[in-house]
Amino acid sequence: MVSRLNEEIRKKEAPIVVGLDPKPEFIPEGIRKKAYDEFGETAEGVAEAFCLFNEAIIDAVCDLVPAVKPQIAMYEQFGIPGLAAFDRTVRYAKEKGLIVVGDAKRGDIGSTSASYAEAHLGGTRIGDKTVRAFDEDFVTVNPYLGSDGVKPFIEVAKRDNKGIFVLVKTSNPSSGELQDLIARDSEGKERPVYEIVGSLVDEWGSGAMDGDYSDVGAVVGATYPEQGAALRRIMKHAVILVPGYGAQGGKGSDLKPFFNEDGLGALVNSSRGIIAAWREERYSKYGAEAFADASRAAVIAMREDLRQAYE
């Protein structure tokens, strides 16, 4: 799967993944009204509004970016109708040729991780059919349980040509509480926990190569470029999924450390900065009705900004 991702990044000159993390307040009144008129001011109504909103944004950006990343928490919050909207969004994005990163941050003991892996990347035999539940292309995975919590995802990824991104150094302010602890690694060397996890990602990924990169990628926040540089060296073959650009503070020129010399190796996420662009001063000329055009303009601006990072 990662070779397809890299091909699309090169073709579109855009190492960009659009975060489809809708909130009711990001959605223009007109769309909400349309959805609520049909389904009421209910979870079903919100779910319909999410889908209409996402689909308009997907239509507006699908020729510009390789991938979208719906954050499942935003949908799970609205229960079964919300998760059905997640499912519908994943399917719609794939129909439009986009690669879908399911941001689910799942992880558990081995046999349970295997169920999550089949839920998000694979499929489950029922009688003589295989039922694919959410069928994203990549899923994000939490490493706190160690190898036996991560490997079931890798096995399914290898079987079904999918991929994963393992949380290594997250973008949030308190990520350091655990991730920056200085610990002794298996060789007795003192290193931060995120570097030790980075070495595990490199090791796990070596068995899942697809071209020059591995289907086992990593999450490293744009907010931590120094740590990103160290991790780039440790995880040579991992694509780094980089959240925290824009809304969380990062800028294109800060992101050089996340890329390899081949101009690849990073996939930068922006969520609110793209999907809620219409609410920003700089895109106000589009107005609420043309919100998807504002998103398109924000993607074009981001694409230009990111050239400083990898060219």
Place this chain on the structure above:
Amino acid sequence: MVSRLNEEIRKKEAPIVVGLDPKPEFIPEGIRKKAYDEFGETAEGVAEAFCLFNEAIIDAVCDLVPAVKPQIAMYEQFGIPGLAAFDRTVRYAKEKGLIVVGDAKRGDIGSTSASYAEAHLGGTRIGDKTVRAFDEDFVTVNPYLGSDGVKPFIEVAKRDNKGIFVLVKTSNPSSGELQDLIARDSEGKERPVYEIVGSLVDEWGSGAMDGDYSDVGAVVGATYPEQGAALRRIMKHAVILVPGYGAQGGKGSDLKPFFNEDGLGALVNSSRGIIAAWREERYSKYGAEAFADASRAAVIAMREDLRQAYE
């Protein structure tokens, strides 16, 4: 919420939580046939079988145990119908007076954790109504992202009288890869990562006391009793959710270290050992049709075995 849990544990003399982690192969042929006849051999059929199976077990054990713990991965694997079965199981268990621990191991950056917290413990305003998505009583939380990934769950728990269990030392074989790393804590003292997380749990929990215990509990595997003893001392007010009893290897007498001197402080999980008891040699007399009676017998045996741990 934890005071209600402790009250039920005392009343029923059973620090037991039954893991409702169904797999098609755990479900007797008769139940599967009934569900497939109605919904086909589909995800909907499996979901219906899960519900019929869970409901029979809930009926058979609800007077004996305080709580059940559905593992959401088992349901997520079957997509929207599976998650609807999770929802229905949570509701059914609550109707029968049981406390429900949602084993979801969620965790993300702050604003996203807030969405997960509302999804699993709280509710979301839509217009003038609050929609509760899954509405468990407790949810399990992954601490890898640090305080700002955990605190939104605690805020919602405090607001809505719910609780959480934070993963500290998990029961799986490779849990030590990260959790046992020796690191320097904030005072420069060398300690394993799980102890540092244990201290965070103690700190987080001090602001969420409910009687003698905190609504912030911890997960520590039965398979690691020594670590359990150390963590019991560090997290005096946390109820420890203990997976790994039975199927994963633990025994009642091994679990002493997880309890406090008041006979409380631990909630021991058994999943397969109870729900699939009918498939075991020792309960074979019940046969497939009386599978729920086999589960009841397994709970009674577990209750007796656990007395060695806390009496």
